[in-house]
Amino acid sequence: MPKEARPGTGEQAKQHALVHLRQAILHGDMAPAQRLVENELAEQFGVTRASVRAALIELESEGLVERIRNRGSRVRVVTVEEAVAITECRMVLEGLCAAKAAVEASEDQLDQLTDLGTAMAKAVAGGEPLVYSRLNHELHDRIREFSGQQVAVGLLERLNGQLVRHRFQLALRPGRPQQSLSEHLAMIESIRARDPQAAEAAVRTHLAGVIDALRQ
Amino acid sequence: MPKEARPGTGEQAKQHALVHLRQAILHGDMAPAQRLVENELAEQFGVTRASVRAALIELESEGLVERIRNRGSRVRVVTVEEAVAITECRMVLEGLCAAKAAVEASEDQLDQLTDLGTAMAKAVAGGEPLVYSRLNHELHDRIREFSGQQVAVGLLERLNGQLVRHRFQLALRPGRPQQSLSEHLAMIESIRARDPQAAEAAVRTHLAGVIDALRQ
DNA sequence: GAGAACAAAATTGTTGACAATCTTGTTGGA
DNA sequence: TCCAACAAGATTGTCAACAATTTTGTTCTC
Incomplete structure (x- = not known):
């Protein structure tokens, strides 16, 4: 797991997480139905969990991520x-x-x-x-x-x-x-x-x- | 400004804020282009700011709310x-x-x-x-x-x-x-x-x- | 050995405080 | 009077810790 460090170049943390996570999903780096644990993503992108959360909420309404209450997020599988x-x-x-x-x-x-x-x-x-x-x-x-x-x-x-x-x-x-x-x-x-x-x-x-x- | 109190009936705080805010906008209680200050909404709905934030992010991607970095949210006006x-x-x-x-x-x-x-x-x-x-x-x-x-x-x-x-x-x-x-x-x-x-x-x-x- | 009850771990949801940023009002000088 | 620099206030962005929930593993009973 490569730690993509580039946190504080003035770029907002949430945007950083959002852009990278979206690209990771679109590029196929995340397996379909793979679990997306907020803590792991936060560490991977070098931002806090709150930023990852905000990004996940946005990706959910883009249809790329599926979120279930108290159960976590995963890459959405399209039948x-x-x-x-x-x-x-x-x-x-x-x-x-x-x-x-x-x-x-x-x-x-x-x-x-x-x-x-x-x-x-x-x-x-x-x-x-x-x-x-x-x-x-x-x-x-x-x-x-x-x-x-x-x-x-x-x-x-x-x-x-x-x-x-x-x-x-x-x-x-x-x-x-x-x-x-x-x-x-x-x-x-x-x-x-x-x-x-x-x-x-x-x-x-x-x-x-x-x-x-x-x-x- | 009525204070709609109904925080902890098991209903998740973010959902509470989301549903009520969406309905308020759709029902026309919020004037067009009205500023939506996170703190005010939080108090009004009896939830924390983080929940309001999450709701605003979702409403933004529904096209009901406009958000500008560090400048706040407002009801989107459709020309x-x-x-x-x-x-x-x-x-x-x-x-x-x-x-x-x-x-x-x-x-x-x-x-x-x-x-x-x-x-x-x-x-x-x-x-x-x-x-x-x-x-x-x-x-x-x-x-x-x-x-x-x-x-x-x-x-x-x-x-x-x-x-x-x-x-x-x-x-x-x-x-x-x-x-x-x-x-x-x-x-x-x-x-x-x-x-x-x-x-x-x-x-x-x-x-x-x-x-x-x-x-x- | 199967199944229920319970305990422990993992994960998400929530909270309050702090930092960064933008807006607004004020002051000083030309 | 006008304009730039500055300071104060308001608002959003971020963070780390705590609470609630779900899942998993274990033990006990039948």
């Missing part, structure tokens, strides 16, 4: 059914963002999407699933960003945080990149065409595909 | 643009729920919706906007409930909490009930017809109308 339900919500919310982006995005931003599309095609052709996965994320991020829909972006970030584990599993599945590439290109195309309805439909088709893949 | 953005998200999420409900609801549940519809028509005919507003809420609640989509329900509850003030304002606008009644009846009708696409479209039409009303 496949939950992952499906989450992705259904993503489907409609990202659909909204894509529709907005098709109207709001600047010409410059549309070019960025095109570039991402060609890079993704290249990654698939070259057989680089990890690169493709990274570009995949970036594409979804950009569309959200270009939509200007702050509320939806906030909700989606929270939802995506809960899916890290499942997404990793999905990215490395053989044949999956090939299947999703055309869907992604269709999304880009309809946004470029400034057609909000087509953009929303394309995003939905894509994420419906993701749901099918999750269920297998 | 009209934010209310519109929130309602756009409601539009797609409730659309999802309605589509699910059209497939999943039992015959008994469909009858409940029909009853609500007739009650709403009666309230409008009788010129009772407050009754109509209550039934309005109940209809939306039921549709969400019948959808079985836990994740979407959770997101929607959070979003709705932020709209209390705007919704009150909207409900009492003259002519508004008449306009929305037919939209609500269309929603019920398409769910009864077990047509998910029509149900989603009806919900979207309705909430698009709400957005128009908000913008005025």
Whole structure:
């Protein structure tokens, strides 16, 4: 257990604990369902228990941590059914963002999407699933960003945080990149065409595909 | 300032503070942008400051409270643009729920919706906007409930909490009930017809109308 | 050997006090 | 009069100790 010491650089203790603990969970350093004992975390991050507590409360409402009265906290495990339900919500919310982006995005931003599309095609052709996965994320991020829909972006970030584990599993599945590439290109195309309805439909088709893949 | 005393009935102090503070905000007892000083709240609810703190952190991530480092908390004010953005998200999420409900609801549940519809028509005919507003809420609640989509329900509850003030304002606008009644009846009708696409479209039409009303 | 009652350990919940930070009001000088 | 520096007050952030609760291990009885 490495003791990450960097307590008093002016950075608030609670923020320190919050950022590091969130990253640890998202990065997969904490096993699923692992117990999170406040004392241990406090020592590990070099802050007091109160700060860890505050961080855990916040992570609970982000859906990353599960807390039970007098029983402690643990990394929340997302079942496949939950992952499906989450992705259904993503489907409609990202659909909204894509529709907005098709109207709001600047010409410059549309070019960025095109570039991402060609890079993704290249990654698939070259057989680089990890690169493709990274570009995949970036594409979804950009569309959200270009939509200007702050509320939806906030909700989606929270939802995506809960899916890290499942997404990793999905990215490395053989044949999956090939299947999703055309869907992604269709999304880009309809946004470029400034057609909000087509953009929303394309995003939905894509994420419906993701749901099918999750269920297998 | 009434001192609500009921500290140690076995109920956890933090939960006590959380429930009461949330209700106070939702019920409108706290003025918008009102400062929330931890010490005052602690005394008012008969709990310690730490419990109030924990409650405030949770309410912040629910979007009901705004917290600034070393500067304190206040009731968050939702601008009209934010209310519109929130309602756009409601539009797609409730659309999802309605589509699910059209497939999943039992015959008994469909009858409940029909009853609500007739009650709403009666309230409008009788010129009772407050009754109509209550039934309005109940209809939306039921549709969400019948959808079985836990994740979407959770997101929607959070979003709705932020709209209390705007919704009150909207409900009492003259002519508004008449306009929305037919939209609500269309929603019920398409769910009864077990047509998910029509149900989603009806919900979207309705909430698009709400957005128009908000913008005025 | 199985199960209940009890005791010990581990962990979370709570408390009050202290430190750090920000805001506000005041004073001094140009 | 205006502005900067400073001091006082208010408020949040942090800490260590204590209380309450749950879990675990042990012993005793049947």
